[in-house]
Amino acid sequence: MRRATNLLTLYRAASSASSAASNQRRLQSALYSTTSSSRISSSSSKSKFFTKFTAHSVAGSLLFSTATAEAFAKEPLNSDVQPKEVVLYQYEACPFCNKVKAFLDYYDIPYKVVEVNPISKKEIKWSDYKKVPILVVDGKQMVDSSAIIDEFYEKVHPEVSTGSSLKEDAEEKKWRGWVDGHLVHVLSPNIYRNASEALESFEYITSHGNFSFTERLTAKYAGAVAMYFVSKKLKKKYNITDERASLYEAAETWVDALNGRDFLGGTKPNLADLAVFGVLRPIRYLRSGKDMVEHTRIGDWYTRMEDAVGAPSRIQS
């Protein structure tokens, strides 16, 4: 009974998560996994913009290939608004956590990560809030990915906030709402679409998450089977008939929203760009993410975002 409850908790925890490792190297960088201090590469950009010239090849099958040299950069904070210590309590593959990480990486804000065990949640026992992400900034707890980003953004850009409300472009706000209200719900039915994709996802989740040895063994297969069924329920709940078609449609909708601009924010990513990129990053090198890039026009924007966000600003705990 206890085991069943634990598993149920695990499945719930994983229900909006993603990923597995078909291409371990790319996936590791995509998912900011631990490896050696990822700060090394970003520290070279500490005082200057992290600028990179990249040849972009068009990923969509409908477009012909071309190469352009473009520079996209992080936006490091002024030292006077840089917090002293930032700690993120997360599940590695959680899309909401990845949204926050995309924001921290883009602004080059160093952060430590505490990987939460989705079954015991002992790492967040100290908090009344029982979900992740939780961000602790200089000792202060912030919860809920969008609220965290709003609060942090105001802190680091005091010039754009009026009183307590964020002065946000209506377009940016609309698309950030679209990410939370639509895009995240399309992801689970895709990554648990069939037995092999569900296993691919759980391979990643169990090898990168915080699980005990026994939990890992149980979770990989039992979790994959359970999530396969949960994803069918999610499809019904969110009115999704063909999950891949919905993913492609979401990607195309986003490219249409860009309307020819490099980013929704114009020449630089705004919070909506960072939100879309953050939730897609964990699936990008899974079967579903590869299919999405192959069958839609999103690849160019995604590559620009990879360049702009650059190396993770995560530091070792």
Ligand SMILES: N[C@@H](CCC(=O)N[C@@H](CS)C(=O)NCC(=O)O)C(=O)O
């Ligand atoms: N609205 C919240 C949603 C956070 C959320 O649902 N997180 C999931 C993980 S992806 C969670 O912690 N679920 C509860 C659990 O694991 O028990 C946000 O944007 O941060």
